[in-house]
Amino acid sequence: METMTGAKALMTAMEKEGVKQVFGLPGGANLPMYDEFARCNIRHILVRHEQSAAHMADGFGRVSRKPGVCFATSGPGATNILTGIATAQADSAPMVAITGQVPVAMIGRDAFQESDIIGMANPCVKYAFQPRTAQEIPSVVKKGFYIAETGRPGPVLIDIPKDVQQNEAPMEFPEIFKIRGYHPYSDPDIVNVERAIDMLLSSQKPVILAGGGTIISSAFAELQAIAETLMLPVVTTFKGKGAFPETHPLSLGPIGMHGHAEANKIMSEADCVLAIGTRFSDRSVGTFEAFEKNLKIIHMDVDPAEIGKNQTTQVAVIGDVKVSLRVMVKLLLQKAIKKTEENEWVKHVKETRAYWRENLKLHPGEMGAAKLLRKLRELLPKESIITTEVGQHQMWASLFYDVIQPGTFFSSTGLGTMGWGFPAAIGAKVARPDVPVVDIAGDGSFSMTENSLATAVLEDIPVIVFLLNNFTLGMVAQWQRTFYDRRMIGVDQGKCPDYVKLAQSYGAQGIRAQSMDELDKAIKDALSSDVATVIDIPIDPEEDVLPFVAPGTSLKDMILPS
Amino acid sequence: MWAILSILVENKPGILFQVTHLFRSRNFNIDSISVGVTENPELSKMTITTIGDEKQIDQIVKQLDKMIDTVKVERLDEHKSVFRELSIFKIKIRNANDSMEINKLANAYGGKVHDVKKDSIMVELTATPDQIKAFEELAKPFGIIDVARTGVAALQRSGAD
Numbered sequence: 250m251e252t253m254t255g256a257k258a259l260m261t262a263m264e265k266e267g268v269k270q271v272f273g274l275p276g277g278a279n280l281p282m283y284d285e286f287a288r289c290n291i292r293h294i295l296v297r298h299e300q301s302a303a304h305m306a307d308g309f310g311r312v313s314r315k316p317g318v319c320f321a322t323s324g325p326g327a328t329n330i331l332t333g334i335a336t337a338q339a340d341s342a343p344m345v346a347i348t349g350q351v352p353v354a355m356i357g358r359d360a361f362q363e364s365d366i367i368g369m370a371n372p373c374v375k376y377a378f379q380p381r382t383a384q385e386i387p388s389v390v391k392k393g394f395y396i397a398e399t400g401r402p403g404p405v406l407i408d409i410p411k412d413v414q415q416n417e418a419p420m421e422f423p424e425i426f427k428i429r430g431y432h433p434y435s436d437p438d439i440v441n442v443e444r445a446i447d448m449l450l451s452s453q454k455p456v457i458l459a460g461g462g463t464i465i466s467s468a469f470a471e472l473q474a475i476a477e478t479l480m481l482p483v484v485t486t487f488k489g490k491g492a493f494p495e496t497h498p499l500s501l502g503p504i505g506m507h508g509h510a511e512a513n514k515i516m517s518e519a520d521c522v523l524a525i526g527t528r529f530s531d532r533s534v535g536t537f538e539a540f541e542k543n544l545k546i547i548h549m550d551v552d553p554a555e556i557g558k559n560q561t562t563q564v565a566v567i568g569d570v571k572v573s574l575r576v577m578v579k580l581l582l583q584k585a586i587k588k589t590e591e592n593e594w595v596k597h598v599k600e601t602r603a604y605w606r607e608n609l610k611l612h613p614g615e616m617g618a619a620k621l622l623r624k625l626r627e628l629l630p631k632e633s634i635i636t637t638e639v640g641q642h643q644m645w646a647s648l649f650y651d652v653i654q655p656g657t658f659f660s661s662t663g664l665g666t667m668g669w670g671f672p673a674a675i676g677a678k679v680a681r682p683d684v685p686v687v688d689i690a691g692d693g694s695f696s697m698t699e700n701s702l703a704t705a706v707l708e709d710i711p712v713i714v715f716l717l718n719n720f721t722l723g724m725v726a727q728w729q730r731t732f733y734d735r736r737m738i739g740v741d742q743g744k745c746p747d748y749v750k751l752a753q754s755y756g757a758q759g760i761r762a763q764s765m766d767e768l769d770k771a772i773k774d775a776l777s778s779d780v781a782t783v784i785d786i787p788i789d790p791e792e793d794v795l796p797f798v799a800p801g802t803s804l805k806d807m808i809l810p811s
Numbered sequence: 812m813w814a815i816l817s818i819l820v821e822n823k824p825g826i827l828f829q830v831t832h833l834f835r836s837r838n839f840n841i842d843s844i845s846v847g848v849t850e851n852p853e854l855s856k857m858t859i860t861t862i863g864d865e866k867q868i869d870q871i872v873k874q875l876d877k878m879i880d881t882v883k884v885e886r887l888d889e890h891k892s893v894f895r896e897l898s899i900f901k902i903k904i905r906n907a908n909d910s911m912e913i914n915k916l917a918n919a920y921g922g923k924v925h926d927v928k929k930d931s932i933m934v935e936l937t938a939t940p941d942q943i944k945a946f947e948e949l950a951k952p953f954g955i956i957d958v959a960r961t962g963v964a965a966l967q968r969s970g971a972d
Contacts, residue, residue, distance in 0.1 A: 371829060372836050376879050396879065430821065430882040554873035557866065 250421055255383035256281040256414040259347070260289040262390035262422060268318055270294055270679060271347075272305040276322025277362060279349030281414035283320075294679070294708050297700040299326050301672035303333020304698065307342045307404075308636060308676030311659050314467070316343040316397040316405070317676055323349045324362030327408070328369065332666060334404045335373040339663030340488065341465060343402035345393050352412040353381055366408050375403030381410070383418040391426055400433025401552045402465060434551065437568035442576050444564045445523065445547040446586070449479060452521035452545065454594050457481045458504070460533075461488030461662070462526015462550060462570050469493070469655035471574035472525065478581050480588045481523070482598040484512040486533040488662040489526070491652025499595075501602055505533040506798045507644035511605040513796065513804040515598055521545040526570045529559040530663070531800075539803030549573045610810040612792050615765060618642070618717060621786060622649035624765065625687070625715055628772045633657065633685040634677050638670035638694030641723035644794040646689040668697030674712040675705055685776055687713045692742055693722040702755035705781035713775045714752075714783040719790040720744055727793050752783035761785045813842070814868045815860050815894055815965050818875055819883040822848055822855040826880050830857060833878065839863060839871050843896070843940070843962035854882060858894075858965050860940070887965050894965035898943045900934045901926075903954030913953060920946045931956055 253261070259282060263271075270292040275283040286293045296302040299321040306317030321330045327348040337344045351360040367377050376396045378389045389407055397405040449455045463472055463485075472492060476483050476499050483493040487503045495502055502509035504516045516522075524546060527533070534540040541560050548555070548562040549570045556565040566573045581587070591599075611619045622645055631653040637643040637660040652658045659677065661669035674688040688695075695716055705712055722740040729737050752759030758778050762768035768786060775782035795810040820826050827846060834841050842860040849856050861871060868886065876884045887894070904910050913932050917924050922936035936946055940963060947955065 367825065368828070371825070372832055428879060431879045552877065554870070554877045556873075558870060558873075 250419040252417055252419045254281065254415055254417050255380075255386050255409065256285050257288075258383065258386040258420045259390060259409070259414070260285040260291060261420075262387045263291060263318065264289060265422060266390065266394045267315065271318045271320050272296055272302040272309075272676065273320025274299050274302060274322070274326060275320070276326050276349065278323035278351060278411045279320060279326075279347075279414070281411065282347070282349065282409070294704060296672070297703050298698065299329035300332050300668065301698045301701045301704070303330040303344070303346060304336065304666075304669050304672035305676035305679070305701075305704075306344050306346070307333060307337045307669075308659065308673030309680045310337070310343040310402070310676070311340075311673075312634060312677040313680040314343065314398070314465070316345045316394055318345045318347065321346070321348050322362065323351055323366070324364045326362075327364050327366040331370060331373070334370055334406065336661050336664045336666040336669055337404040338373045338375065340661065341401050341403055341461065343398040344404040345397050345407065346404060347407045347409065349414070350379065350408045350410040353410045354412070356410065366406065370406045373404075374406045377406040377408065379408045379410070380413055383413050383416040384420065386413070387420055387422045388426055391423060392428060395426075396428070396431065401462075435568050437549075437566045437573040437576050439576060439580070441564055441566045442573065442580060445566060446577065446580060448521055448545055448547060448564060449481070449523060450586070454519045455479070455481055455521040455523070456515060456519040457483045458516070458522050458524040458527060459483060459485045459489040459492040460525060460527025461486065463489055463492035464656050465526065466551070466569050466571040467656055468525070468571035468574050471571060471578055473497075474578050475523075475574060475581070478578075478587050480592070480595050482515055482595070484516050486527050486530065486662075487647055487660065490647055490660075491655055491658040494653055494655060495651040496653055498599060498602070501598070503647050504804060506535075506800070507647060507794050507796065508798070508804070509605065509648060510609055510796045510807065510809060511602045513798065513807045514601055514605070517803070517805045519544060521547070523547045523549070525549045525574070526551070528555050532662075534560070535798050535803040535806075536801060539805070612789065614789055616763070616786065616788050618645035618788065618792060619649040620765065621717065621768065621788070622646060622689070624768055625689075625772060626650050628769070628776070629685060629687065633687060634659070634681060636660065636670045636674040636677055636686070636688050638688065638690045639665045639667045640691040640694050641719075641727065641792075641794050642689055642691040642694075642717040644724075645717070648794070650689070667694040671695055671698050671712075671714060672701045672704075674714075675701060675710050678710050678712045685713065687715050690714050690716045691723055692716060692718045692720060692748070695748075696742070696746075699751065702752060702757050702781060702783075706756040709779075711779055711781050713781070716748055716783055716785050717788050718748065718785050719788050719792070721790045723790065724794070726790065730793070731797075748783055748785040752781075756780065758782040759785065761787070763787060812864060812868065813860060813862055815858065815887040815889060815892065815963060816872065816875070817885045817887050817965055817967070818857040818859065818881055819849070820855050820857060821880040821882065822853055823880065826855070827857075829878060829880060830859075830875070833874055834861075834871075837870070837874055839867060843960070845962035845964050847964070858963050860963050885967070887967055892965050892967050894939060894963050895937050896940055896943060896963045897935070897937045897961040899959045900936065900947070900950060901956040901958070902932050902934065902950050903956055904930060904932050909953055913950070916946065916949055922946070
């Protein structure tokens with residue numbers, strides 16, 4: 250047993266977990282941890298605001314499916330990462346956030362930069378630790394990483410008082426540990442999988458609804474095998490976008506508030522759904538009562554608490570969805586079930602798909618959102634990773650950017666955190682430096698974390714910001730146009746800042762694209778650039794996102810462009 | 812619907828906060844709560860009584876079960892469990908007759924009388940919440956000065972699975 254400080258034990262334990270980098274910002278209460286960067290093989294990536302550190306760790310975690318790590322000091326450093334933690338929790342992203350805390354003896358005395366971060370974060374973490382002795386640190390790190398990445402992933406907070414970082418103790422790094430109350434996986438019940446198959450086969454209009462869990466457990470091949478074997482059309486939630494290649498003839502894309510017209514239509518007509526790794530969010534299904542009416546629901550999920558939470562389920566299969574789908578594939582093979590013939594339903598699905606892909610009315614201008622996103626798709630290699638900010642551009646990305654390679658599209662879908670996309674793109678690029686990473690952005694959302702340009706430039710992380718700039722908080726403006734009689738309050742961003750000059754002032758590349766030709770060139774320049782690039786694309790502030798399912802209505806009530 | 816939940820939890824700081832916060836954030840109700848350490852000092856047992864429809868109670872059990880610091884969550888069948896709550900009533904008395912009446916009432920419910928004073932009397936009653944409620948109704952006309960209740964403690968009867 251080696252004697253070392255708590256801070257050294259922390260870094261050693263993280264190295265054992267395979268951590269290669271930490272996103273963070275130092276301060277008084279985490280200096281002992283920071284000092285260890287001088288003596289370990291973990292890279293430190295400095296941010297300009299702790300919220301961005303959390304989003305970077307989140308982006309890294311979603312892409313690599315290993316917890317991303319962020320560091321913050323006590324007090325305001327810790328409270329600044331809360332939004333990032335809540336975002337990761339809402340989207341089940343693996344993350345380990347490590348905060349400094351005032352010394353144990355000072356806790357509860359309202360010390361300088363003291364905040365009860367455990368109390369504040371508890372409702373939005375998967376688990377929180379506050380080791381009170383240095384010896385606890387190795388096992389806390391081990392358990393923390395295990396909890397963050399297993400079962401339904403999520404953020405884990407480790408809050409370490411400064412003296413616990415400084416104190417020396419003989420350290421043991423356990424390989425085996427026990428968490429009595431945590432059983433992240435259960436084996437899928439074969440009987441229920443058989444019932445699910447029977448139900449799908451006996452339905453007239455079955456569909457698959459693939460949620461974010463399909464991407465988290467990378468059950469892409471299994472999903473495709475089942476869709477093709479049973480000739481099932483595939484719709485997704487927004488979080489599940491790209492769980493299935495969107496160029497596939499059975500793919501209809503996301504359902505929901507700004508779902509694809511064809512997806513909302515077919516979902517509304519279906520009589521049976523195989524729902525995979527989804528929590529039936531209100532943004533996806535509209536009103537709960539209308540959605541489940543005349544619909545048989547088969548629900549596969551790793552989290553038993555999701556069964557029956559928002560929708561009444563006829564068959565539930567609990568377990569990692571990749572495992573459950575494998576069991577289903579195996580049973581289909583054993584029973585030699587294969588539906589190759591195009592029945593009436595599949596024919597109808599394909600016609601609906603073709604109709605709406607051709608005939609959805611789009612913005613007439615040269616720089617309409619659909620044209621811009623289709624141009625981006627055309628020029629990006631299929632393995633490129635997309636993150637998005639939150640707002641109109643996000644929904645346009647959902648509507649008009651086809652994901653070809655599954656698991657390459659990420660967004661803050663649950664919490665809807667503006668400012669997420671850019672730092673998450675930086676985290677994603679750190680996880681996959683070999684592929685282009687593009688943040689599809691809007692000006693309002695990008696401006697919330699734009700100072701991450703400093704991180705992208707100084708740390709050589711060349712991501713691309715594809716900025717659909719309408720100088721407006723566009724989604725809010727759309728609601729004000731639609732529901733508030735065009736009274737536009739608090740949405741005008743002025744023409745401020747100039748995003749090209751902003752990018753340049755950080756040492757990044759800034760390009761303005763005002764025509765399709767300029768955009769074509771800008772994307773190509775960005776793809777070959779060694780530095781981060783902001784492509785500023787002025788667009789019409791009056792363009793709405795359509796189709797639209799208004800809140801409190803059902804998918805059937807979708808408003809289409811007129 | 813009234814339900815009794817028996818929850819075995821890790822005996823560590825903050826666990827009561829975590830459990831009660833879950834009820835708040837998920838929009839559930841706590842009717843009563845009692846907590847005590849078990850025969851294993853690493854574990855505590857919480858007994859929570861709650862009110863909700865079947866679907867809500869199913870969700871409460873699942874959400875509690877999902878918590879990492881809960882080791883076991885059981886919904887007890889009230890017909891197959893022993894469940895009791897301790898209550899202490901301080902009741903107004905005006906004369907010896909009142910005192911005698913309250914003594915009788917306490918006896919009828921298996922309660923014990925303490926701290927008999929000139930103008931008040933205390934009754935300790937361990938019973939089911941329904942019985943405590945019934946006792947309270949009968950004691951009300953005398954004038955209840957104060958009440959303290961512990962919340963329900965419950966265990967499933969052997970062989971009642």
